Amino acid sequence: MGTNTTESFDLIIIGSGSGNSLVTPYWDDRRVAIVDAGIFGGTCLNVGCIPTKMFAYPASLAAVPAESGRLGVDLELRSTDWAGIRDRIFSRVDAISAGGFRYRDQELDHTTVITEESRFTGIHQLTTASGRVLESETIVVAAGSRPVRPDVPGIDLPQVHTSDSIMRLPKLPETLVVLGGGFIAAEFAAVYSGLGSSVVQVNRSSQLLRTHDETVSERFTELASRQWRLETGWTLSRIEEAESGWVSVHLEGPERATMVIDAEAVLVAQGRTPNTDRLDPAAAGLDVHGDGRLVVDEYQRLLSGGAPVPGLWALGDISSEHQLKHVANHDQRIVAHNLEHPDDLRANTLGPIPSAVFTRPQIGSAGLTEAQAVAEYGRERISVKVQEYGDVAYGWAMEDATGLCKLIADRQSGQLIGAHLIGHEAPNLIQLLVQAMSFGVDAHTLARGQYWIHPALSEVVENALLGLEVPDSGLV
Numbered sequence: 001m002g003t004n005t006t007e008s009f010d011l012i013i014i015g016s017g018s019g020n021s022l023v024t025p026y027w028d029d030r031r032v033a034i035v036d037a038g039i040f041g042g043t044c045l046n047v048g049c050i051p052t053k054m055f056a057y058p059a060s061l062a063a064v065p066a067e068s069g070r071l072g073v074d075l076e077l078r079s080t081d082w083a084g085i086r087d088r089i090f091s092r093v094d095a096i097s098a099g100g101f102r103y104r105d106q107e108l109d110h111t112t113v114i115t116e117e118s119r120f121t122g123i124h125q126l127t128t129a130s131g132r133v134l135e136s137e138t139i140v141v142a143a144g145s146r147p148v149r150p151d152v153p154g155i156d157l158p159q160v161h162t163s164d165s166i167m168r169l170p171k172l173p174e175t176l177v178v179l180g181g182g183f184i185a186a187e188f189a190a191v192y193s194g195l196g197s198s199v200v201q202v203n204r205s206s207q208l209l210r211t212h213d214e215t216v217s218e219r220f221t222e223l224a225s226r227q228w229r230l231e232t233g234w235t236l237s238r239i240e241e242a243e244s245g246w247v248s249v250h251l252e253g254p255e256r257a258t259m260v261i262d263a264e265a266v267l268v269a270q271g272r273t274p275n276t277d278r279l280d281p282a283a284a285g286l287d288v289h290g291d292g293r294l295v296v297d298e299y300q301r302l303l304s305g306g307a308p309v310p311g312l313w314a315l316g317d318i319s320s321e322h323q324l325k326h327v328a329n330h331d332q333r334i335v336a337h338n339l340e341h342p343d344d345l346r347a348n349t350l351g352p353i354p355s356a357v358f359t360r361p362q363i364g365s366a367g368l369t370e371a372q373a374v375a376e377y378g379r380e381r382i383s384v385k386v387q388e389y390g391d392v393a394y395g396w397a398m399e400d401a402t403g404l405c406k407l408i409a410d411r412q413s414g415q416l417i418g419a420h421l422i423g424h425e426a427p428n429l430i431q432l433l434v435q436a437m438s439f440g441v442d443a444h445t446l447a448r449g450q451y452w453i454h455p456a457l458s459e460v461v462e463n464a465l466l467g468l469e470v471p472d473s474g475l476v
């Protein structure tokens with residue numbers, strides 16, 4: 001296609017991650033373009049949630065023998081098949097991506113996929129890298145985020161990876177340096193150490209998962225240091241090629257201390273930045289937050305000078321404070337509804353937003369941390385209960401000495417305002433607390449208004465609820 005050709009659509013979506021699900025039956029008789037310069041299906045499917053969890057599960061199995069001895073079960077891990085696991089995962093994921101592309105681009109008459117970088121060249125106009133001009137009264141920006149790469153010498157060496165490439169390594173690295181202490185670092189340190197790499201995690205601050213509740217962050221930092229080498233208080237200064245294809249990772253610490261770690265591969269996991277800069281938002285006059293996110297209102301409308309721009313919307317990582325797939329998907333449902341019902345707009349008000357870290361042990365969180373609750377409510381107004389997994393029957397069965405459930409409630413109303421679990425099945429156990437918080441069930445009613453299966457691990461939640469100092473519901 002040459003330059004100056006203008007193509008008109010009823011809807012243009014930038015980004016085929018959660019954006020792809022916007023194409024509801026409402027659009028059957030309308031022309032829709034999905035623009036994506038990357039792999040069809042976006043981050044979660046191709047390089048995010050899905051493949052990481054498909055690695056995390058076998059890695060958690062590989063870690064079982066080290067745990068089972070204390071229960072009298074003598075297991076031995078003979079080997080892990082990196083190439084087999086990798087190929088199983090990506091043969092599945094790649095096929096879904098290719099099938100999704102084919103469906104949208106070839107099988108449906110009303111949709112087309114444009115596999116090019118594009119940017120705004122007007123309020124309702126985009127121009128692609130090759131010069132195609134695309135126009136629509138309705139444009140949804142679902143352009144996601146990308147990994148941040150620190151600007152240090154050696155960062156572009158082929159041994160240095162982000163989450164985009166680390167899962168496709170030709171072989172399991174003997175030694176992996178993981179830079180960062182957030183979600184991605186925690187998950188990949190557990191995956192690679194579980195599968196047999198010697199992992200060194202390097203973090204700037206002394207605590208891992210610092211945005212989590214402090215009790216969980218402390219517990220995880222301690223447990224991580226028992227499972228792989230953890231170096232805290234260090235920042236990256238440069239990376240150099242070393243002998244036999246390895247690299248030397250140069251670090252700086254307090255009082256001008258230095259350290260060098262040799263590694264076969266390096267994973268940079270120091271956050272993700274919204275892809276806003278790739279879109280030239282100024283060309284459409286769009287408002288941008290200081291951290292690079294596009295500004296949206298409660299209906300997911302993009303703003304210019306604080307006012308909604310007719311026909312422009314955003315969803316997911318490009319505009320959300322929460323870089324989570326379930327958040328992007330909910331944003332998408334809000335936008336889909338609002339596109340179809342301009343006279344009955346829905347606001348994006350669902351809460352609280354939970355998250356899980358699929359590391360070892362797993363973590364589930366929702367609502368405020370204790371520090372946030374104190375800041376928002378005052379120390380006197382909140383009740384906090386920490387219940388160890390080892391205090392309940394299933395915890396005894398597991399001989400669990402590390403899992404915990406921490407709940408934070410409003411002493412006056414009895415409403416839960418924060419829930420944090422670290423331990424076996426935490427991402428599943430947190431959901432019943434999310435449910436109570438979402439539907440306004442107070443802590444005592446939640447504890448006493450239902451049967452709790454004995455002796456399931458969910459009793460850790462029941463006991464934590466009963467340990468809170470909150471108003472009695474009157475239920476027995």
Ligand SMILES: Cc1cc2nc3c(=O)[nH]c(=O)nc-3n(C[C@H](O)[C@H](O)[C@H](O)COP(=O)(O)OP(=O)(O)OC[C@H]3O[C@@H](n4cnc5c(N)ncnc54)[C@H](O)[C@@H]3O)c2cc1C
Nearest residue numbers: 015017018037038042043048049118144316317323324325
């Ligand atoms: C390693 C990893 C693990 C994760 N695990 C989880 C998890 O377990 N649970 C969870 O909830 N979340 C997880 N996430 C986060 C989750 O993947 C994201 O929040 C979610 O995928 C964001 O979806 P999105 O639709 O906003 O953007 P994306 O899926 O990133 O889609 C954006 C698309 O836009 C395209 N694009 C961007 N700019 C342009 C442009 N200018 N022109 C053309 N195309 C463009 C990109 O190529 C991309 O395909 C994980 C993320 C990572 C990286």
Ligand SMILES: NC(=O)c1ccc[n+]([C@@H]2O[C@H](COP(=O)([O-])OP(=O)(O)OC[C@H]3O[C@@H](n4cnc5c(N)ncnc54)[C@H](O)[C@@H]3O)[C@@H](O)[C@H]2O)c1
Nearest residue numbers: 180181182183184185204269270271272323324356357358
């Ligand atoms: N299970 C999940 O839901 C899941 C899994 C992976 C990723 N994600 C999403 O993707 C996002 C990105 O993940 P992430 O781990 O890259 O980011 P993160 O925000 O979770 O953690 C970033 C880490 O990098 C450190 N850091 C930032 N700048 C630094 C610097 N200049 N020098 C040294 N350290 C620095 C931070 O202190 C932090 O430890 C997450 O916030 C999360 O929303 C979710």
